Amino acid sequence: xxKLLFLTLCSLLCTAPTSAxxxxxxYVTPTSIVAASSADEWVAIDPDDLLVMQLAxxxxxxxxxxxxxxxxxxxxxxxxxxxxxxxxxxxxxGTSVNRVQDNYVTQWGDVTEEKPLPEGVTAPEASxxxxxxxSCNFSSERGHRVFADCPIGQFILPDVAVVGGHVGxxxxxxxxxxxxxxxxxxxxxYVGVGxxxxxxxxTGAELYTVIGQPQRHMDRNLAVIGRVIEGMQHLxxxxxxxxxxxxxxxxxxxxxxxxxxxxxxxxxxxAPSSEYLxxxxxxxxxxxxxxxxxxxxxxxxxxxxxxxxxxxxxxRRVGE
Amino acid sequence: xxKLLFLTLCSLLCTAPTSAxxxxxxYVTPTSIVAASSADEWVAIDPDDLLVMQLAxxxxxxxxxxxxxxxxxxxxxxxxxxxxxxxxxxxxxGTSVNRVQDNYVTQWGDVTEEKPLPEGVTAPEASxxxxxxxSCNFSSERGHRVFADCPIGQFILPDVAVVGGHVGxxxxxxxxxxxxxxxxxxxxxYVGVGxxxxxxxxTGAELYTVIGQPQRHMDRNLAVIGRVIEGMQHLxxxxxxxxxxxxxxxxxxxxxxxxxxxxxxxxxxxAPSSEYLxxxxxxxxxxxxxxxxxxxxxxxxxxxxxxxxxxxxxxRRVGE
Numbered sequence: 001x002x003k004l005l006f007l008t009l010c011s012l013l014c015t016a017p018t019s020a021x022x023x024x025x026x027y028v029t030p031t032s033i034v035a036a037s038s039a040d041e042w043v044a045i046d047p048d049d050l051l052v053m054q055l056a057x058x059x060x061x062x063x064x065x066x067x068x069x070x071x072x073x074x075x076x077x078x079x080x081x082x083x084x085x086x087x088x089x090x091x092x093x094g095t096s097v098n099r100v101q102d103n104y105v106t107q108w109g110d111v112t113e114e115k116p117l118p119e120g121v122t123a124p125e126a127s128x129x130x131x132x133x134x135s136c137n138f139s140s141e142r143g144h145r146v147f148a149d150c151p152i153g154q155f156i157l158p159d160v161a162v163v164g165g166h167v168g169x170x171x172x173x174x175x176x177x178x179x180x181x182x183x184x185x186x187x188x189x190y191v192g193v194g195x196x197x198x199x200x201x202x203t204g205a206e207l208y209t210v211i212g213q214p215q216r217h218m219d220r221n222l223a224v225i226g227r228v229i230e231g232m233q234h235l236x237x238x239x240x241x242x243x244x245x246x247x248x249x250x251x252x253x254x255x256x257x258x259x260x261x262x263x264x265x266x267x268x269x270x271a272p273s274s275e276y277l278x279x280x281x282x283x284x285x286x287x288x289x290x291x292x293x294x295x296x297x298x299x300x301x302x303x304x305x306x307x308x309x310x311x312x313x314x315x316r317r318v319g320e
Numbered sequence: 321x322x323k324l325l326f327l328t329l330c331s332l333l334c335t336a337p338t339s340a341x342x343x344x345x346x347y348v349t350p351t352s353i354v355a356a357s358s359a360d361e362w363v364a365i366d367p368d369d370l371l372v373m374q375l376a377x378x379x380x381x382x383x384x385x386x387x388x389x390x391x392x393x394x395x396x397x398x399x400x401x402x403x404x405x406x407x408x409x410x411x412x413x414g415t416s417v418n419r420v421q422d423n424y425v426t427q428w429g430d431v432t433e434e435k436p437l438p439e440g441v442t443a444p445e446a447s448x449x450x451x452x453x454x455s456c457n458f459s460s461e462r463g464h465r466v467f468a469d470c471p472i473g474q475f476i477l478p479d480v481a482v483v484g485g486h487v488g489x490x491x492x493x494x495x496x497x498x499x500x501x502x503x504x505x506x507x508x509x510y511v512g513v514g515x516x517x518x519x520x521x522x523t524g525a526e527l528y529t530v531i532g533q534p535q536r537h538m539d540r541n542l543a544v545i546g547r548v549i550e551g552m553q554h555l556x557x558x559x560x561x562x563x564x565x566x567x568x569x570x571x572x573x574x575x576x577x578x579x580x581x582x583x584x585x586x587x588x589x590x591a592p593s594s595e596y597l598x599x600x601x602x603x604x605x606x607x608x609x610x611x612x613x614x615x616x617x618x619x620x621x622x623x624x625x626x627x628x629x630x631x632x633x634x635x636r637r638v639g640e
Contacts (some may be wrong), residue, residue: 102551103556158480160626161623161624161626161627187421187533190586197618198620212508212556213630220617221614221623233422233560236556237420237516238557291537294541300518301539301540301541303536304481305482307536308629310534
């Protein structure tokens with residue numbers, strides 16, 4: 001079975017060290033760097049920043065739990081406050097996954113759009129970008145090099161979807177910056193707020209996650225409020241809807257996966273205890289470098305650069 | 321149902337025109353450009369360049385057909401020749417989908433790895449890149465502008481995974497170029513050749529497709545031989561494998577979807593008749609521009625740039 005498989009990066013939570021084959025040198029891979037990181041390079045995630053979604057069990061009776069990490073202030077504060085209110089009100093219980101569009105998004109919420117919202121939950125008058133604390137004199141001459149000494153975390157990467165700006169990591173999140181403003185971006189597994197036509201900004205009751213190619217044209221047009229850190233396969237492997245925009249039609253109503261509950265981690269006795277690799281850490285710097293420069297027993301032509309969405313921030317359960 | 325959904329691009333095959341709401345201006349969208357294109361801007365796909373894969377029906381008895389367009393010479397000629405031989409030998413019939421790794425790939429072939437290959441089907445000594453016919457004096461000053469007059473199709477876009485080079489479209493395919501060589505790239509739905517450790521290059525019997533974030537570090541490390549143009553959802557929505565690298569374990573053997581047959585379009589009486597929007601056409605130029613600059617009733621903050629993998633080449637059935 002091993003001969004013809006093609007090797008790959010471990011998934012998000014994988015921390016198993018790379019084992020060298022007999023007589024082969026030890027290669028440095030993203031996985032080996034994460035495995036070699038020290039405990040003090042990891043940052044615990046506050047249980048109040050976790051949303052735990054219980055979907056109905058699958059056809060074989062297996063539970064389906066999705067864990068979402070909420071983005072910190074200042075990026076989506078009005079929406080995340082709404083989301084905490086909705087979770088505490090148990091508002092999502094009994095709602096469903098209503099839309100699955102291939103290479104685009106899975107979306108969930110109240111299919112009737114008539115369920116009353118808890119008091120105070122309204123679409124905010126808010127901007128999708130916030131003012132940068134500082135500007136960074138990024139020079140295009142620096143090209144694809146990863147370098148330190150910049151106020152947006154320790155990395156500044158070029159990016160084709162940010163004109164006159166660049167991208168980097170801060171407090172564990174991929175961010176874009178241009179013209180003195182900062183904003184979160186739509187990578188695979190990132191969660192945003194559905195809305196109607198502008199100027200509607202959405203309340204946070206209707207949520208989606210990207211299940212294919214990063215949809216960077218959504219950046220600064222829809223609110224990013226978090227990312228799936230566990231159970232993404234329960235949202236990405238659902239049958240695609242055949243209705244407009246991938247919504248399930250009435251004939252496909254049986255495909256809408258019921259949401260049993262969505263709770264804040266802080267409300268649960270058995271909340272997952274998770275941590276992320278600090279994006280300011282030395283191990284993360286190495287991790288980004290190797291992501292951009294794979295050179296091991298399998299990959300022989302390093303790209304020399306990497307899309308920010310292909311640098312998944314390592315997240316794991318504490319103790320794993 | 322319409323109020324809270326968030327609008328999106330149509331899927332690959334969608335050609336429905338955008339209808340303006342009462343009193344609203346007509347907005348230009350990627351979909352409206354494709355709908356307004358003229359018939360002579362489309363290029364028919366040779367049935368010998370199509371692979372038609374019949375998977376076993378799904379649990380509800382629905383057929384599952386996947387259509388793959390093979391890449392033209394010179395990009396993967398040794399592998400595509402092998403693949404045509406394998407299809408004509410009906411070699412894949414009775415094999416299966418064996419690996420589904422979330423945000424990575426779905427892979428299919430002979431799970432036993434013991435099925436004899438047809439005569440002449442061997443891993444070629446081949447390069448993953450080919451010599452460029454010409455160099456293009458791309459200047460970084462041109463930044464994110466799309467411009468004409470360059471030997472690699474009419475577009476040259478910046479790209480973070482190509483150091484000292486750029487990307488563009490030629491004969492309907494996204495390509496990268498640097499240092500006088502050209503190579504195809506790993507976007508969502510693109511199909512490549514599984515292999516063992518280098519210097520193995522793979523035969524083409526073991527194939528995979530990208531089901532998440534484009535995996536551009538695979539470029540020039542594995543052979544891209546085509547792309548899924550119909551039925552991608554049948555490969556992207558499968559249950560993820562829990563074994564190493566997303567392979568189904570023996571306990572999950574029932575999840576391996578049987579492959580009933582893989583045939584060349586030229587072998588089939590009822591082969592799909594498909595066409596793609598010429599990447600040299602004026603409509604495609606507009607399409608790329610609007611992909612990079614969404615500005616309509618929903619998107620109010622145009623990005624100004626776009627990742628090449630987010631510019632899906634429009635493909636449709638002839639007559640649709």
